[in-house]
Amino acid sequence: MSYRSAALLCFCLSPALGCDSESRARHAGTPDDPWVIGMSQCNLGEPWRVQMDADVRAAADRHSNLRVIFKDAQNESLLQRAQVEEFVEQGVDLIIISPKEAAPLTRPVAEAYQRGIPVIVLDRAVQGDQYTTFIGADNVQIGREAGRWIKEKLGGNGKMVELKGLMTSVPGQDRNQGFLQGVELDNNPGLEIVFSGEMKWLEPDARREMESALATNPDIDVVYAHNDPGAHGAWLAARAAGREDEMIFVGIDALPHEGQQYVRQNMLDATFLYPTGGAEAIDIALAILRGEEAPKHIVLGTRLFTRENMDRGGDPIQ
């Protein structure tokens, strides 16, 4: 064994050996000396990610023994990598990261983890198992629930419009795939997708696609959009054509200031929560910092929001 590989082996083993003997947290976790959590968000350009930070902040504010440092990686993997390294150098007690992409962030996350800093990975995964806990939602499941709900709402008969997100993105593919599993076109010959357009998550594009759907289809029973802005754009198109009451509108994401408001204002009939995991991340972080065992992989369930259940905060779907 060469010197170099021996050194490498030592490096790899050191966290495993040293983990239990030294206290991981550098702060006491009291109001005077609160635990410090570093939160690296991949970008704050998407409202959903702004909401994730807000959820983390709201949850952390309930605990006087926690302090969170927020960083925005502006959609750059290398900047996000630098942020993780900064957190390690700063000596934070725990890192929460919502990574931009898996491959470039796997190593910095693994290095932080090996140096004894617990890492919670939110929404998008990293490769391997060198992190403490992953928390995320399942877009296929959410799409499937939306499909099932629509199938039941239509009683197995009806014409559907699907407005898709960016189909080169995994969430777009998953929400489409899940929807098709949910509506089960093979077992429900009465259901038909009469128009399918790609609106790339954008409201103005959704409106344009919906105008085409309306122009080419005299009968539409339901519009399923891969996000709430898309469903809202479709509703605006239908309203302009005077046909918004002929069909129901279903979206995904259910952000409090966005989709939930559209449901409240009778534009959308249903929206399915794509949970940010922000609150759950703080709960898990506290458990880890107190020295409790945390699960490796947490998949968050969705919630259905309709006009009827809006006031009680939607209903969970198991």
Place this chain on the structure above:
Amino acid sequence: MSVDWQVRLKQWWALPVTRALLALLLMIVIGGLFNADGAFFRWSIHRDMLRQVSVFGILACGMTVVIITAGIDLSVSSVLALAAVCFAWFTLPLDWPAIIAIPVVVAVGAALGSVSGALVARMGIQPFIVTLAMMVFARGLAKVVSGGQKITNYVAEADGSMRLVDHPPIFDLIDSRILGGNLSIVTIVFLLCVLVTWIVLARLRLGRYIYAVGGNQEAARLSGVPVRRTLITSYALSGFFAAIAGICQAAQETHGDPETGMAYELDAIAMVVIGGTTLAGGKGSVVLTLIGVLTIGYLQKILSLNAAPEATRLVLTGAIIICAVLFQRGRK
């Protein structure tokens, strides 16, 4: 007699407007062929296309002016977003009347345009660089103003609770239709912008200055054209139109979205160039731009009507832009 007729045909063929119109006509014929079960023959399709393309068209008006000065304005999409956010902020949480909100928003757009123009004219920085910086700056400002979230009719109260307010009538007014529901108001706004641009370029002394500066800046300066003032006014006009487009965008989306209009500047440039206004400057007109706007509008509508997949759309749009530009150049 017949020779005279041939000469006339040749002259007519050499006009950029002829070629632009032919490209548009070709696009309409394609629409007739791929008519999506006759949908293309209904007026509502054309009305919706005109609505969809209006915001881009308004941006293209300002872009035409700047391109004729041999410049470029990459910041229009960000100024649009800033204007959309400001408009929503003024009218929804702040509850300003539209009569005050609209002039303030338009003034903000024109002011940002003037800053770009001043940097181009006085500091001699390339328009591409100046407006690239302005693009980033204005987008950032839009996010600062909005706090990174959409500004909707769901308004925060002083005590932190949220309250739903009704959209002021200006939102519905802009996003409504006249003439028995056959023409969108935003399309009227777009056509008014075309008219204003046409008056500036073809009827005012400023227009002659704009063509002169774009044709040869040094020659224009030597013959007494106020080059700096002309450039600043041109970029201010572009900002002005971008702000109007932003108001239309906000009204149609029913909120102010700091992320809206991403990459719209590229569509606006494509519309100007397809019409036949060259990036070299000194030549072109807003009538050509109007035709370019319609050509791209029909292209997008036909692809959308036939539910073409996104990949096909991108490939076809790119190919058609190149074909249209080559077709325009053929006259030389």
